[in-house]
Amino acid sequence: MKLKKFAGIFAATTLALGVLAGCGADGGKSTDGASTGGSKDSDAIKIGVNLELSGAVASYGTSEADGIQLAIDEINAAGGVDGKELKIIKVDNKSDAAEATNAAIKLTTQDKVVAIIGAATSGATVAQAQIANDNKTPLISPSGTSPTVTVQDNGDVNEFVFRTSFIDPFQGTVAANFAANDLKVKTAAIFSDNASDYSKGLAASFKKDFEAAGGKIVLEESYLAKDSDFRSTLTNIKGANPEFIFIPGYYEEVGLIVKQAREMGIDVPLMGADGWDSPILIDLAGKEALNNTFTTNHYSSEDPDGKIQEFSKKFEEKYGKAPDAFNALGYDTVYLLVDAIERAGGPDSVKIKDALAETKDLELITGLYSVDENHHPIKSATILEYKDGETVFKTKVNP
Amino acid sequence: MEWLQQLINGISLGSIYALIALGYTMVYGIIKLINFAHGEVFMIGAFIGFYSIAGWGFGFIPALLLSMTVCAIIGVIIERVAYKRLRTATRIAALITAIGVSLLIQNGVIYMRGAQPEAYPEVLANKSYNLFGAQISSQAILILSVALVLMIILQFIVHKSKIGKAMRAVSYDSEAAKLMGINVDTTISATFAIGSALAGAAGVIFGIYYTKIDPLMGVIPGLKAFVAAVLGGIGIIPGAMVGGLVLGVVETFVSALGFSLWRDAAAFVILILILIFKPSGIFGKNTREKV
Numbered sequence: 001m002k003l004k005k006f007a008g009i010f011a012a013t014t015l016a017l018g019v020l021a022g023c024g025a026d027g028g029k030s031t032d033g034a035s036t037g038g039s040k041d042s043d044a045i046k047i048g049v050n051l052e053l054s055g056a057v058a059s060y061g062t063s064e065a066d067g068i069q070l071a072i073d074e075i076n077a078a079g080g081v082d083g084k085e086l087k088i089i090k091v092d093n094k095s096d097a098a099e100a101t102n103a104a105i106k107l108t109t110q111d112k113v114v115a116i117i118g119a120a121t122s123g124a125t126v127a128q129a130q131i132a133n134d135n136k137t138p139l140i141s142p143s144g145t146s147p148t149v150t151v152q153d154n155g156d157v158n159e160f161v162f163r164t165s166f167i168d169p170f171q172g173t174v175a176a177n178f179a180a181n182d183l184k185v186k187t188a189a190i191f192s193d194n195a196s197d198y199s200k201g202l203a204a205s206f207k208k209d210f211e212a213a214g215g216k217i218v219l220e221e222s223y224l225a226k227d228s229d230f231r232s233t234l235t236n237i238k239g240a241n242p243e244f245i246f247i248p249g250y251y252e253e254v255g256l257i258v259k260q261a262r263e264m265g266i267d268v269p270l271m272g273a274d275g276w277d278s279p280i281l282i283d284l285a286g287k288e289a290l291n292n293t294f295t296t297n298h299y300s301s302e303d304p305d306g307k308i309q310e311f312s313k314k315f316e317e318k319y320g321k322a323p324d325a326f327n328a329l330g331y332d333t334v335y336l337l338v339d340a341i342e343r344a345g346g347p348d349s350v351k352i353k354d355a356l357a358e359t360k361d362l363e364l365i366t367g368l369y370s371v372d373e374n375h376h377p378i379k380s381a382t383i384l385e386y387k388d389g390e391t392v393f394k395t396k397v398n399p
Numbered sequence: 400m401e402w403l404q405q406l407i408n409g410i411s412l413g414s415i416y417a418l419i420a421l422g423y424t425m426v427y428g429i430i431k432l433i434n435f436a437h438g439e440v441f442m443i444g445a446f447i448g449f450y451s452i453a454g455w456g457f458g459f460i461p462a463l464l465l466s467m468t469v470c471a472i473i474g475v476i477i478e479r480v481a482y483k484r485l486r487t488a489t490r491i492a493a494l495i496t497a498i499g500v501s502l503l504i505q506n507g508v509i510y511m512r513g514a515q516p517e518a519y520p521e522v523l524a525n526k527s528y529n530l531f532g533a534q535i536s537s538q539a540i541l542i543l544s545v546a547l548v549l550m551i552i553l554q555f556i557v558h559k560s561k562i563g564k565a566m567r568a569v570s571y572d573s574e575a576a577k578l579m580g581i582n583v584d585t586t587i588s589a590t591f592a593i594g595s596a597l598a599g600a601a602g603v604i605f606g607i608y609y610t611k612i613d614p615l616m617g618v619i620p621g622l623k624a625f626v627a628a629v630l631g632g633i634g635i636i637p638g639a640m641v642g643g644l645v646l647g648v649v650e651t652f653v654s655a656l657g658f659s660l661w662r663d664a665a666a667f668v669i670l671i672l673i674l675i676f677k678p679s680g681i682f683g684k685n686t687r688e689k690v
Binding site for chain 1: 401404405408409411412515516518521525527534536609610611615616619650651652654655657659660663
């Protein structure tokens with residue numbers, strides 16, 4: 001009881017500070033008062049949160065912040081970590097790589113946080129990687145899916161950088177295995193976006209693994225983002241007669257591709273990745289055209305798994321809506337970090353880094369999580385199927 | 400029957416280019432101005448169609464007519480505000496102004512409603528017909544027939560009506576036309592109104608056929624229509640129609656041959672080739688400049 005009250009006061013304080021931070025002219029500095037204010041500070045474990053709370057991709061950042069807050073409240077209500085409160089210092093990087101770098105410098109050198117959570121996008125995370133390494137502060141991106149977040153161009157691993165989400169090429173692997181083993185198709189075509197590294201990466205890994213599984217790629221075609229006429233290429237694809245088409249793109253073009261393909265009488269299963277995830281996709285393609293299409297994603301709130309259902313319920317109670325993948329990834333990142341702090345035996349950044357690098361079979365909402373030598377997660381992906389405009393949980397695929 | 404299918408794809412794409420190209424070519428024919436804001440009128444037409452169908456529940460024909468009317472008015476306003484004063488200025492000044500107007504409209508629309516794309520509602524039932532093994536959708540047939548009807552009406556206006564006669568006179572020699580008692584300002588406004596109405600119609604048809612519309616959708620089709628107009632012979636109405644169709648078919652076949660990433664490049668290669676070898680276009684006569 002006493003503990004709950006304590007947690008309540010803590011939550012209220014954080015909230016008030018959050019509001020203050022929002023009002024401050026400089027979001028980067030205004031939370032400073034927090035670290036010098038309370039007398040409990042010596043006991044608290046300070047965690048930096050560096051997210052896209054405003055700007056172009058604010059919806060990712062704010063979703064993750066909600067998930068993080070839920071996890072922090074839960075852990076503190078249950079007594080914290082080794083009897084210590086978790087305290088978050090939240091900074092808005094305004095969806096800008098330079099701001100993210102500034103925020104990381106502030107969090108590591110002034111606030112002296114034990115670890116940073118963020119950013120939501122790969123670009124803003126890469127911008128902080130050097131600072132994390134230099135200041136020996138672990139950095140965990142909840143949703144940076146580019147392989148370059150943890151591995152530099154020369155092949156060196158960023159020692160202090162980790163991520164919660166799987167990497168892009170992995171989704172291609174999952175799709176290839178799903179096509180070959182679950183749908184049991186023998187031939188496939190790939191239709192990728194030539195202007196996007198994301199799409200090209202997925203297409204390459206799909207091709208490699210589908211062929212490894214005994215399948216045959218009958219045709220590879222590409223389009224350029226912002227195109228709206230795909231009929232001529234689709235006619236070619238139809239002529240090649242594949243049993244399955246892999247379309248790793250973003251919803252704006254994919255919606256049109258799916259619609260035009262169905263109009264031309266292509267009725268084989270179509271599949272994509274998390275780039276499809278948007279309500280606009282359904283408007284563009286039409287509910288009927290989307291039937292018999294599949295996507296890989298981080299998570300589905302309809303997964304019957306008990307842990308996920310419990311999380312969904314808690315989230316809905318607090319925020320009044322079903323959690324999306326970013327909410328779940330934010331939530332999981334806190335638990336991933338806390339697990340490492342516990343195994344490290346305390347809030348020592350270098351030990352936490354070592355513990356993170358050894359994470360194995362940790363049960364998270366978005367799947368069973370282990371980390372490999374490149375700091376890429378080995379975790380399961382969820383496959384969703386569109387049925388009359390709704391995504392339906394299909395299956396979970398382990399790597 | 401893949402080639403037949405590709406031909407159908409190409410003609411559908413080409414008839415949209417042709418509709419936009421008609422407006423380009425008319426304006427050029429009259430005041431020798433390449434109206435780069437024409438693609439933006441096309442975009443506005445698409446959005447008016449979208450809001451009248453999705454918001455007010457209009458059917459296809461009322462939405463098309465409303466969009467054409469509003470675009471005609473916008474075309475006249477653009478001409479009165481931005482181009483009229485520059486009629487005696489250098490041609491480069493008018494061209495730069497046109498680019499400015501184009502950017503202003505794009506960003507104005509983004510400011511008003513954001514840059515996110517919109518999905519066109521399904522206002523016409525879409526059925527596929529089998530034609531010698533190729534699929535032709537009812538929407539493709541509709542595009543082609545609306546384009547044809549509008550072009551026939553346009554030909555009729557230009558060659559049979561009084562305003563058409565005035566247009567041809569102004570295009571031939573605006574000073575002499577003025578001396579003959581033709582109101583040049585009204586004639587130019589009418590040209591802008593008709594050209595913009597066609598762009599508006601193309602916008603609605605584009606939305607229905609390609610579903611996705613956004614504030615920057617006018618840029619590429621606008622440039623392609625410009626290429627089509629030059630290809631057919633800028634200033635010549637049947638030339639714009641043929642140029643549009645040729646361009647659509649060429650682009651489609653470039654994709655069909657497996658060079659889908661080169662289709663935009665193909666359009667501009669055509670532009671360069673035509674400017675080098677026959678600047679007057681397919682239908683143009685080689686007139687020698689008098690010295």
